[in-house]
Amino acid sequence: xxxxxxxxxxxxxxxxxxxxxxxxxxxxxxxxxxxxxxxxxxxxxxxxxxxxxxxxxxxxxxxxxxxxxxxxxxxxxxxxxxxxxxxxxxxxxxxxxxxxxxxxxxxxxxxxxxxxxxxxxxxxxxxxxxxxxxxxxxxxxxxxxxxxxxxxxxxxxxxxxxxxxxxxxxxxxxxxxxxxxxxxxxxxxxxxxxxxxxxxxxxxxxxxxxxxxxxxxxxxxxxxxxxxxxxxxxxxxxxxxxxxxxxxxxxxxxxxxxxxxxxxxxxxxxxxxxxxxxxxxxxxxxxxxxxxxxxxxxxxxxxxxxxxxxxxxxxxxxxxxxxxxxxxxxxxxxxxxxxxxxxxxxxxxxxxxxxxxxxxxxxxxxxxxxxxxxxxxxxxxxxxxxxxxxxxxxxxxxxxxxxxxxxxxxxxxxxxxxxxxxxxxxxxxxxxxxxxxxxxxxxxxxxxxxxxxxxxxxxxxxxxxxxxxxxxxxxxxxxxxxxxxxxxxxxxxxxxxxxxxxxxxxxxxxxxxxxxxxxxxxxxxxxxxxxxxxxxxxxxxxxxxxxxxxxxxxxxxxxxxxxxxxxxxxxxxxxxxxxxxxxxxxxxxxxxxxxxxxxxxxxxxxxxxxxxxxxxxxxxxxxxxxxxxxxxxxxxxxxxxxxxxxxxxxxxxxxxxxxxxxxxxxxxxxxxxxxxxxxxxxxxxxxxxxxxxxxxxxxxxxxxxxxxxxxxxxxxxxxxxxxxxxxxxxxxxxxxxxxxxxxxxxxxxxxxxxxxxxxxxxxxxxxxxxxxxxxxxxxxxxxxxxxxxxxxxxxxxxxxxxxxxx
Ligand SMILES: *[C@@H]1O[C@H](CO)[C@@H](O)[C@H](O)[C@H]1NC(C)=O
Ligand SMILES: *[C@@H]1O[C@H](CO)[C@@H](O)[C@H](O)[C@H]1NC(C)=O
Numbered sequence: 001x002x003x004x005x006x007x008x009x010x011x012x013x014x015x016x017x018x019x020x021x022x023x024x025x026x027x028x029x030x031x032x033x034x035x036x037x038x039x040x041x042x043x044x045x046x047x048x049x050x051x052x053x054x055x056x057x058x059x060x061x062x063x064x065x066x067x068x069x070x071x072x073x074x075x076x077x078x079x080x081x082x083x084x085x086x087x088x089x090x091x092x093x094x095x096x097x098x099x100x101x102x103x104x105x106x107x108x109x110x111x112x113x114x115x116x117x118x119x120x121x122x123x124x125x126x127x128x129x130x131x132x133x134x135x136x137x138x139x140x141x142x143x144x145x146x147x148x149x150x151x152x153x154x155x156x157x158x159x160x161x162x163x164x165x166x167x168x169x170x171x172x173x174x175x176x177x178x179x180x181x182x183x184x185x186x187x188x189x190x191x192x193x194x195x196x197x198x199x200x201x202x203x204x205x206x207x208x209x210x211x212x213x214x215x216x217x218x219x220x221x222x223x224x225x226x227x228x229x230x231x232x233x234x235x236x237x238x239x240x241x242x243x244x245x246x247x248x249x250x251x252x253x254x255x256x257x258x259x260x261x262x263x264x265x266x267x268x269x270x271x272x273x274x275x276x277x278x279x280x281x282x283x284x285x286x287x288x289x290x291x292x293x294x295x296x297x298x299x300x301x302x303x304x305x306x307x308x309x310x311x312x313x314x315x316x317x318x319x320x321x322x323x324x325x326x327x328x329x330x331x332x333x334x335x336x337x338x339x340x341x342x343x344x345x346x347x348x349x350x351x352x353x354x355x356x357x358x359x360x361x362x363x364x365x366x367x368x369x370x371x372x373x374x375x376x377x378x379x380x381x382x383x384x385x386x387x388x389x390x391x392x393x394x395x396x397x398x399x400x401x402x403x404x405x406x407x408x409x410x411x412x413x414x415x416x417x418x419x420x421x422x423x424x425x426x427x428x429x430x431x432x433x434x435x436x437x438x439x440x441x442x443x444x445x446x447x448x449x450x451x452x453x454x455x456x457x458x459x460x461x462x463x464x465x466x467x468x469x470x471x472x473x474x475x476x477x478x479x480x481x482x483x484x485x486x487x488x489x490x491x492x493x494x495x496x497x498x499x500x501x502x503x504x505x506x507x508x509x510x511x512x513x514x515x516x517x518x519x520x521x522x523x524x525x526x527x528x529x530x531x532x533x534x535x536x537x538x539x540x541x542x543x544x545x546x547x548x549x550x551x552x553x554x555x556x557x558x559x560x561x562x563x564x565x566x567x568x569x570x571x572x573x574x575x576x577x578x579x580x581x582x583x584x585x586x587x588x589x590x591x592x593x594x595x596x597x598x599x600x601x602x603x604x605x606x607x608x609x610x611x612x613x614x615x616x617x618x619x620x621x622x623x624x625x626x627x628x629x630x631x632x633x634x635x636x637x638x639x640x641x642x643x644x645x646x647x648x649x650x651x652x653x654x655x656x657x658x659x660x661x662x663x664x665x666x667x668x669x670x671x672x673x674x675x676x677x678x679x680x681x682x683x684x685x686x687x688x689x690x691x692x693x694x695x696x697x698x699x700x701x702x703x704x705x706x707x708x709x710x711x712x713x714x715x716x717x718x719x720x721x722x723x724x725x726x727x728x729x730x731x732x733x734x735x736x737x738x739x740x741x742x743x744x745x746x747x748x749x750x751x752x753x754x755x756x757x758x759x760x761x762x763x764x765x766x767x768x769x770x771x772x773x774x775x776x777x778x779x780x781x782x783x784x785x786x787x788x789x790x791x792x793x794x795x796x797x798x799x800x801x802x803x804x805x806x
Contacts, residue, residue, distance in 0.1 A: 124188055192276065354385040
């Protein structure tokens with residue numbers, strides 16, 4: 001039966017903030033948490049009676065327009081033969097102001113007189129259907145769901161078709177659970193904020209530090225979740241969050257509820273906004289979530305320039321904008337942005353917010369209207385955006401079983417094929433950082449026994465990271481390795497905090513006896529999590545000491561396996577010849593241990609690459625987490641952030657990742673000169689700007705792309721997959737990154753074989769840079785494209801088109 005997990009309330013940290021609020025609902029003073037609790041409880045009860053009443057869980061009660069509701073089912077908003085816009089308008093026209101404001105919040109109230117049920121908007125599916133969020137519960141026919149690797153791991157595959165495939169599987173399981181009454185249809189995933197600072201506790205949830213990779217990830221995962229066929233119809237509605245410049249949770253007394261991110265126009269345009277733009281314009285996402293923090297003094301959820309201007313205006317979001325949980329309360333209570341709660345409610349709705357995760361808008365919006373701060377028509381505008389998404393999901397089309405995905409049920413969750421994809425995703429995301437000797441792959445015949453050591457060597461839930469659900473089942477690293485060979489297991493430390501050396505001697509003894517030693521070390525949610533940023537980059541507690549002592553004593557090679565979301569400064573292991581191999585596995589999901597073993601024993605040839613820079617601890621010396629600047633500033637010793645702007649020493653660079661084979665690139669084709677058509681209205685004299693940077697908006701960008709042809713040769717004796725990364729360097733300038741990724745392509749090449757890859761490059765999108773005023777420009781002159789060590793020069797030249805007569 002459905003039950004409320006004890007960890008559940010603890011887990012969605014956003015609400016921990018809600019707990020501190022006291023809100024008046026009706027005449028009774030009630031804590032929002034209590035309201036929330038009552039709701040979840042009654043929801044559970046409803047499911048309970050329902051499951052008992054009907055044999056088939058698939059027969060979920062319709063949300064609205066039930067065929068059994070003869071009074072309402074003929075109303076225009078229920079009529080599938082009418083245009084969605086007309087149905088939405090009809091429905092809004094029937095609602096009272098009181099009913100409307102109760103639809104502005106995540107636990108939207110029922111409208112019984114119109115046959116409309118309550119709806120919980122908050123479900124999550126970051127890397128599998130999750131129960132972080134009251135819309136989803138596990139139990140009964142749905143004891144768990146496929147738990148894919150954490151996003152930072154999946155990102156390391158650099159395989160966009162894998163990202164879309166995972167989205168498809170997750171939305172199959174989400175629809176199946178919705179049909180069975182266990183989940184919603186609106187998922188507040190993915191998290192596509194830039195992994196700006198290596199300490200960020202939520203960096204694990206993101207696709208890393210590169211804006212282009214994050215943008216491709218966003219569009220691919222969203223397409224997978226929302227489904228491509230069926231025109232405007234949605235399989236489930238995804239949500240790209242948290243807009244924008246949100247990447248600090250809690251650092252030295254500064255928390256996300258109070259943080260004012262000071263962001264330059266340049267960084268906003270060429271870093272923080274890039275993945276969101278791609279999510280909306282290419283992924284066609286059905287929702288965007290605004291963040292807790294302020295950007296340049298304005299809370300993002302009350303900033304009309306960001307919400308109405310950029311997301312809905314410039315990018316043309318077809319969907320709804322939702323607040324992070326209790327963001328509207330936060331901008332009033334914590335940030336004191338407005339003097340009254342009614343003004344906070346009015347500002348948020350006027351800025352373009354359509355839905356509040358939290359009770360605030362339900363409580364204060366009627367008063368805001370009565371005080372004249374907000375017009376009812378503005379509320380109607382917000383509701384039109386949310387209800388349109390519900391209509392696109394088929395929620396007003398009557399019986400859920402009649403929906404194209406209405407037949408999905410329990411057998412479609414945790415199916416063997418889905419669990420196999422979780423294993424495959426983990427394999428593809430594992431990054432081989434070091435392999436001297438080479439000591440890997442191990443041999444099950446020669447390496448017997450293998451010592452398996454470390455606080456993460458036999459973990460399960462650690463492998464699924466945060467924003468997870470309940471997994472179908474787990475294979476721990478120890479279990480995975482034991483399937484290949486005989487093992488001796490010693491934890492070495494009681495947990496990742498590794499506060500003492502009480503268990504060291506057992507670990508050392510094991511390593512003395514074994515032919516090889518695998519040490520599974522790293523972090524977990526006690527070190528990096530939501531609302532928990534790290535203070536440094538070293539392994540916690542005495543982990544490093546354990547690794548060094550075991551290495552000194554071991555008979556065979558040491559293989560260090562690191563489980564972590566963020567980067568770890570393992571310089572000591574990189575330079576220790578006894579530690580011959582290092583693997584980074586991120587948080588590899590429910591099948592993580594099996595994938596690790598497949599890589600260790602060479603059943604799978606690793607092809608993952610780091611989606612973020614692995615900095616040295618010293619990098620943090622002069623780097624407050626609160627400094628948002630991406631670019632370095634030598635005058636104040638500011639190092640800059642990410643491979644695009646930081647040029648100092650690193651442990652392992654962005655894009656690093658080895659294989660059991662070796663690949664060679666040759667650029668075999670690509671233009672040397674690209675002519676950019678420029679509108680004659682803006683530029684009549686081509687010599688005047690031959691060395692200038694022209695605005696992207698002045699160029700004829702449509703179809704302006706070319707293909708770079710690259711041969712990838714596998715020179716070794718093992719089949720392998722290779723992530724081809726193509727970078728560009730613009731002409732020297734004060735404001736451009738010295739290089740940035742412009743394309744990537746994953747290719748598999750058999751041993752001794754060769755594959756030709758055509759990489760498509762859009763000139764305006766990929767070869768442009770952003771000036772200090774935040775304007776995207778294409779620099780004329782000599783650019784270079786790089787693949788590995790090879791360089792392909794390319795000259796961009798403007799070509800002025802004749803004056804356009806208007
Ligand atoms: C074009 O610009 C160049 C450089 O600014 C200038 O020398 C030249 O006279 C201009 N030609 C015309 C036709 O305006
Ligand atoms: C990318 O992932 C998909 C889905 O798992 C897989 O079929 C494909 O082989 C992968 N591509 C490469 C080149 O490894």
